[in-house]
């Protein structure tokens with residue numbers, strides 16, 4: 001895929017310090033964009049640290065659930081690169097515990113990070129995105145659509161993110177397009193450490209997917225770049241499920 005159109009553009013990736021976010025950031029950088037890692041952790045993975053040497057990468061320690069922190073990140077981004085073309089709301093946490101044990105504080109922490117964080121970043125990037133005729137991609141989850149037990153806060157936050165996507169698309173269009181990707185199982189271990197983790201991923205984990213394998217961060221990153229590209233200029237307000245077909249598979253026992 002030729003992404004030369006990203007030369008001279010700036011992409012902000014929240015939670016870009018590891019996993020899927022780091023892969024999205026790296027893919028933007030390889031496509032010629034400048035990249036901002038808006039990441040809460042200051043201790044980064046070696047793979048992320050190597051990446052920081054590039055003059056086209058800016059690390060801004062950011063807690064997306066804190067309004068002042070998001071405002072500071074947007075200010076620093078504009079001071080350094082002067083524009084924002086793509087915002088990827090990828091940062092998230094989960095607290096998967098039985099409902100009676102899920103404290104209200106933990107519920108709120110998940111909603112604040114996974115949902116309100118995306119709202120805050122959209123709010124403070126909106127003016128720059130409009131000027132650049134840019135694009136937002138929210139990273140939700142298939143858990144917005146289906147559940148295992150004990151995932152209330154995460155599922156609710158991701159469901160909210162899908163709805164926030166179409167609301168923002170209608171409010172910020174036509175100058176800003178807003179889309180969502182809902183990944184299924186994405187193995188980030190292999191991406192970070194170079195080898196698949198056989199103690200986590202079994203052959204049957206791959207073969208149960210209609211597509212024949214567990215997802216990779218690159219699968220998500222390629223979709224993000226497509227949605228931010230000119231080729232996707234008629235696509236907005238949508239949620240794209242990227243799960244190797246798992247949500248289309250009947251699971252009734254024989």
Ligand SMILES: NC(=O)c1ccc[n+]([C@@H]2O[C@H](COP(=O)([O-])OP(=O)(O)OC[C@H]3O[C@@H](n4cnc5c(N)ncnc54)[C@H](O)[C@@H]3O)[C@@H](O)[C@H]2O)c1
Pocket residue numbers: 014015016017018019020021038039040041062063064065089090091092093113117139140141142182183184185186187188
């Ligand atoms: N890996 C999967 O199987 C999978 C499946 C569906 C959806 N997703 C979604 O994809 C995204 C990335 O997932 P991942 O597996 O790479 O997760 P991860 O936990 O490895 O990475 C999340 C990143 O977000 C950062 N972060 C957490 N709270 C933050 C905050 N308040 N402010 C800024 N940064 C913060 C973390 O430090 C981390 O770097 C998440 O939105 C996740 O919900 C992942």
